[in-house]
Amino acid sequence: MEQFFQQLLNGLAVGGIYALVALGYTMVYGVLKLINFAHGDLFTIGAYLGLTLLVSGGLAGSLPPVLAVLLVFFMVGLLVALIGCALERVAYRPLQKAGRLSAVVSALGASIFFQNAVMLAYGARPYVYPNSLRPDFTIELFGYALPGMRVMVIVATVALMLALWAFIQKTRMGAAVRAVAIDQSAARLMGINVNRIISLVFLIGPGLGGMAGLLVGMYYGKIDFTMGWTYGLKAFTAAILGGIGNIPGAMLGGLLLGVVEALAASYVAFAWKDAVAFCVLILILIIRPTGILGERTADKL
């Protein structure tokens, strides 16, 4: 029981991270119908930038750790958001009118580019996050001792998701994002600056992805330049699982995937955990071809 509960929480923490990254995929897909394959590498950049800011930037020494981490958290989000926005300008905007798969290849090229840029900048060896930054307290819940880091990751991801949900549902800008996702040309006719909304989405998505990168660095303590492939693929899986283009779907898909994986790793076999995740995806899509919360759009005849 203890093991199950710990794995469940571990799964929720990892799943929360997947969900944050998946939000970037699903929001971009919502407005552009493009799978941004470079998103995973923006996440990697977040992890590396966070490390640089914490260690070389000297923030870790001069400020109380909590404040330093919080500050770096938002700085990373901002920096990665800017990179994401620039990426859209350079690599995707010229392809808006072209076939969807051309943009996918451009995204794959961007992914290779970013991955190798990180490798050239930091070297190919993995990096370790400083231990001093990890909270070392534990929390008692239902008689189980929970590592503080695990709880913090869950709290941070849930807080970010709630903030995003409020932004999308409650603000004018959020409504504009929803409108563009439903019908770009209609939104344009209603006076919405579609390109500005696309830029906004490329700020939010990568921003969240970059923060997720920092969280992974702190949670696992180790990062390397290829981590974006794996996490990106998982998050993309999560986005599809929930129904791509659907924001609550990405959150749900991420959490579900994290939990399934954590339980599979401990109860099936660690080596097969990635395969289990994909098998679950395939099974769900066979039953529900447009994901868990995806709409079943009837074909207009």
Added chain:
Amino acid sequence: MSLLELRDVTKIFGGLIAVNEVSFTVEPQSVVGLIGPNGAGKTTVFNCITGNYRPERGSVIFDGRNVTGVAPHRLVERGIARTFQSIRLFSTLSALENTLAGRHCRLRSGWLASMLHLPSQRREEREAVRRCMQELEFVGLADHAEEAAGSLSYGNQRLLEIARALASDPRLLILDEPAGGMNDQETVALVDTINAIRERGVTVLLIEHDMRLVMRICEKLVVLENGCLIAQGAPEVVRSHPAVIEAYLGAEDEAW
């Protein structure tokens, strides 16, 4: 025996009854019009006949056989061809290749024969092209055979859809608003075309908003409103039917 018979066909979309126990028959070599106000469920009835939708209740009998729930491509093989309300041509392919799409189900060359371009396959292709050119000729598009379907005028695109449907040797041709988007001249020509189709021995079932056209070519009308059949019979009879007048009152006076 009727060529097509609908028995109590009912189609429900998420609790909403789009078509409610509709029954009617289409006699061989006739032209039947399905009319009704917008949203009356006409296209839904068509989609139940062509296999695109599976009705919740009731059955569709074609040529004495129950074809309810049979896949659309099988129905084309059996002799039901259709056009779409929102034109669905393969816009980047040529007019000829669009017509060849309709011929597809009558050709037999398989994957291997195609890869090897066996003599039988080449003969069949030549024959298919000849036949499809005839269909294009029939609707008056032979000169546009090599043009991309998407570059044709709206009216010509409608005609191309008809040629594509005819290429499959149908016994029943289902036309969903064939005159939609056509100008007066084109509509007049369309009447000739539909009459010529009937002369070829093909039965026609059509949805149309243009009442003058419907009155001129149909020998039977079926009127739907809110998914229910409210009247059917000869055009003159249906026209004076109280329920029909009420359904159309104020909607399209000038069309009558």
Added chain:
Amino acid sequence: MIVPSFSARGRRGRRLVSCLLLGAVICLLPFFCNAYWLDVCVSIGLYALLALSLNLILGQAGIFHMGHAAFFGVGAYATAILNTMFHIPVLWLMPVSGAAAALFALVVARPIIHLRGDYLLIVTIGIVEIVRIALLNDVGGITGGSNGIFGISRPQLFGFRIYKSLHFYWLVWGMVGVTLLLFYGLWHSRVGRALNYIKADDVAAEGCGVNVSLYKLTAFVLGAFWAGMAGTIYAAKMSTIAPESFNFMESVIIFAVVILSGGSQLGVLISAFLFIGLPELLREFSDARMLIFGLAMMLMMIWRPQGLLPCLPRVYARLRGAVAPGANVEERRA
């Protein structure tokens, strides 16, 4: 979209000249290449084979399939296992491995082939990952885990032992030549058209009488068959295979080759030369070469979003004169 026929004829002429030119280059290349570049050309040929088979699925039928490396891998492992365990000659195994990959494709594709665009994309990626993980974990004790399988024997053709790079060059490119002819036939036929109809609008295709799911599935299975045969050649060439040769990155490259090609077979060949040859040319940049490669991928797509050489329209002989021009319509209208 209106293409005046004379200009189409001009393009067709130029396309034909390019084909002959490329054919001549491929035939002459071995006489000017050193051993290293000959190996590169063998690998270009393999990718060309894989991309031609994926083109059938992705380029012609428009099925979003990013998992072709899985079928390549199944073919290569089938060859490796049957050759090392039962000593069946490698070339005999080509159709067998193709069939193994095709069977695998049939089993996995059947339940998922109806999925729409991006859902299918992630599922096919998932299949690559599942296959790779299964191979890594030495499934059934026959795949050799992460070390893979070594000691695959060299193929023999009519008593001639194929072992030099030059031999493989002719084997691979000969196979590419045969594939080009067969797939060209397929393209210019009822089947090729049906795949294009499905790509353009699957609902309309079904409504015209095309059995959409059967054609999609068959395209998938045939593409997998070809990838499996390419796997045999790969296994024979390397004589050692390991799971990492069939990972997601390989799938991505095959996918990108097809998209950049624009869909025509000539385009696929040129695109394969660019994609596989370019990183080799960039070798002097050592660490930065993949960085430049990624950048080039973006730039190429921005430069030619529709791909290098889209398919020209098919030509139908004796189009006119099939019927007396203007016969019955004019009569009717008069």
